[in-house]
Amino acid sequence: xxxxxxxxxxxxxxxxxxxxxxxxxxxxxxxxxxxxxxxxxxxxxxxxxxxxxxxxxxxxxxxxxxxxxxxxxxxxxxxxxxxxxxxxxxxxxxxxxxxxxxxxxxxxxxxxxxxxxxxxxxxxxxxxxxxxxxxxxxxxxxxxxxxxxxxxxxxxxxxxxxxxxxxxxxxxxxxxxxxxxxxxxxxxxxxxxxxxxxxxxxxxxxxxxxxxxxxxxxxxxxxxxxxxxxxxxxxxxxxxxxxxxxxxxxxxxxxxxxxxxxxxxxxxxxxxxxxxxxxxxxxxxxxxxxxxxxxxxxxxxxxxxxxxxxxxxxxxxxxxxxxxxxxxxxxxxxxxx
Numbered sequence: 054x055x056x057x058x059x060x061x062x063x064x065x066x067x068x069x070x071x072x073x074x075x076x077x078x079x080x081x082x083x084x085x086x087x088x089x090x091x092x093x094x095x096x097x098x099x100x101x102x103x104x105x106x107x108x109x110x111x112x113x114x115x116x117x118x119x120x121x122x123x124x125x126x127x128x129x130x131x132x133x134x135x136x137x138x139x140x141x142x143x144x145x146x147x148x149x150x151x152x153x154x155x156x157x158x159x160x161x162x163x164x165x166x167x168x169x170x171x172x173x174x175x176x177x178x179x180x181x182x183x184x185x186x187x188x189x190x191x192x193x194x195x196x197x198x199x200x201x202x203x204x205x206x207x208x209x210x211x212x213x214x215x216x217x218x219x220x221x222x223x224x225x226x227x228x229x230x231x232x233x234x235x236x237x238x239x240x241x242x243x244x245x246x247x248x249x250x251x252x253x254x255x256x257x258x259x260x261x262x263x264x265x266x267x268x269x270x271x272x273x274x275x276x277x278x279x280x281x282x283x284x285x286x287x288x289x290x291x292x293x294x295x296x297x298x299x300x301x302x303x304x305x306x307x308x309x310x311x312x313x314x315x316x317x318x319x320x321x322x323x324x325x326x327x328x329x330x331x332x333x334x335x336x337x338x339x340x341x342x343x344x345x346x347x348x349x350x351x352x353x354x355x356x357x358x359x360x361x362x363x364x365x366x367x368x369x370x371x372x373x374x375x376x377x378x379x380x381x382x383x384x385x386x387x388x389x390x
Contacts, residue, residue, distance in 0.1 A: 076287020092230035093346035110247025112194035127328035143175025170361025179338035181239035192331035326387035
């Protein structure tokens with residue numbers, strides 16, 4: 054890793070502070086960025102995420118996709134954690150903290166709203182940012198693509214029933230525009246661009262040289278994204294810091310717990326690190342655009358549920374960076390092939 058990437062946590066921390074400062078000192082700029090939104094997806098953030106995802110897509114080898122079937126363990130771990138465990142442990146964490154541990158500080162009606170928001174987060178595994186985390190852990194680009202694609206297909210059918218069951222709401226309106234647009238922006242378009250770039254470069258060595266040149270811009274995109282996210286939510290963070298901290302606690306416990314479970318299972322099954330790290334990252338991170346969109350449609354823009362999903366966005370990047378660092382430090386304990 055270069056010097057810039059080695060101190061990525063520092064740059065992200067500074068980006069958070071810069072974002073908060075922009076939110077306070079330049080509210081007009083923040084409002085203009087917030088207005089650039091389609092189907093609950095901010096287009097400015099989407100462009101930056103696209104820039105982050107593109108370098109990894111260049112590394113996707115379509116000829117190697119068939120090889121995924123010969124190493125199914127990583128995919129099995131991902132699917133089991135995402136759909137049989139994660140939504141239910143997130144609901145459990147929310148009830149435990151909001152109804153019991155934090156009960157003296159949170160009104161019951163607010164607790165119910167925060168619980169709903171966390172359930173929405175837990176039922177929506179990551180689509181876009183996992184490509185960034187996979188790249189930072191030197192994950193297998195082709196295998197990561199397959200993992201994300203299978204998750205997205207399952208999400209189309211499983212998200213609404215799981216949320217309906219956990220929330221006790223019979224009618225869940227899934228924002229299909231958000232699902233489709235996010236898939237196109239974060240998976241399809243970068244994948245096509247990566248494929249065309251790969252064909253234009255020709256050899257594998259040329260691909261590796263090109264990826265090394267553009268990878269720093271992926272990190273720049275990550276830092277800019279963090280600054281924008283914190284700028285968009287700066288007013289809320291400064292106005293309700295205690296509530297933000299309380300909501301963050303169960304998210305942190307859930308995130309580190311799910312990562313430990315998935316990463317530990319991959320280790321026990323002797324899954325190679327280039328597959329194990331991304332498979333644990335997918336379960337830990339969330340499809341926050343979907344969660345935010347559903348929270349707003351079900352409970353309203355200013356609801357506690359919507360606030361909880363936003364806190365999930367703010368917590369995710371620092372948490373995932375810490376897990377990226379841990380995964381990189383423990384690489385040698387996994388099979389290399």
